Amino acid sequence: MQLTNAEWTETEEDIARKAFETAYKREISDLIDSVKHKAISLVEMEDMWNLHDFLSAKRHEVDGKYDYRLPMLVFVFAGLVKDGWLSLNELEGLTSDKIAKISALARM
Amino acid sequence: MQLTNAEWTETEEDIARKAFETAYKREISDLIDSVKHKAISLVEMEDMWNLHDFLSAKRHEVDGKYDYRLPMLVFVFAGLVKDGWLSLNELEGLTSDKIAKISALARM
Numbered sequence: 001m002q003l004t005n006a007e008w009t010e011t012e013e014d015i016a017r018k019a020f021e022t023a024y025k026r027e028i029s030d031l032i033d034s035v036k037h038k039a040i041s042l043v044e045m046e047d048m049w050n051l052h053d054f055l056s057a058k059r060h061e062v063d064g065k066y067d068y069r070l071p072m073l074v075f076v077f078a079g080l081v082k083d084g085w086l087s088l089n090e091l092e093g094l095t096s097d098k099i100a101k102i103s104a105l106a107r108m
Numbered sequence: 109m110q111l112t113n114a115e116w117t118e119t120e121e122d123i124a125r126k127a128f129e130t131a132y133k134r135e136i137s138d139l140i141d142s143v144k145h146k147a148i149s150l151v152e153m154e155d156m157w158n159l160h161d162f163l164s165a166k167r168h169e170v171d172g173k174y175d176y177r178l179p180m181l182v183f184v185f186a187g188l189v190k191d192g193w194l195s196l197n198e199l200e201g202l203t204s205d206k207i208a209k210i211s212a213l214a215r216m
Contacts, residue, residue: 039147
């Protein structure tokens with residue numbers, strides 16, 4: 001299936017932007033909760049460096065994952081659906097073709 | 109003054125090791141408190157990446173600073189005294205020559 005050259009209408013772009021931001025806010029909020037939880041349990045230096053490693057990994061992951069370029073969005077949304085940050089019904093309004101691709105990729 | 113070729117008796121080494129560990133524990137404990145405090149106030153992503161930057165800097169600083177090699181100890185202790193992690197009287201038992209050097213370097 002062709003994945004990267006799909007056309008996006010203005011309405012679809014609005015839906016995509018909103019879904020993208022929703023997932024991003026959810027993941028960051030969850031991450032903040034995790035960091036707070038880990039911070040409460042800090043006892044020794046090693047715990048602190050573990051927290052540092054965790055933040056390094058998450059920063060890298062988040063920076064790489066939230067790539068808002070139209071040709072990449074199908075992949076981005078598939079990953080977000082797969083990881084539970086977005087549900088397919090939040091993408092309602094995109095063409096059924098795109099939804100089908102996102103859904104298929106999310107199950108891989 | 110000659111700084112790096114001083115002799116260390118076994119007693120002095122014991123004192124040095126204890127002082128080194130005391131300062132280290134103090135600094136790490138203070139750092140853990142800072143991280144907990146910063147974590148409580150996390151609201152958005154930027155705060156989290158600021159915490160990550162803070163931890164990166166501190167890890168680098170702490171790793172570099174606590175260098176337990178006898179020829180380096182005069183410098184290490186001077187830095188710890190200067191930054192308030194150790195007081196000169198916790199080094200009591202070292203030769204007056206070493207104390208004088210540490211004290212002079214700490215005031216620089």
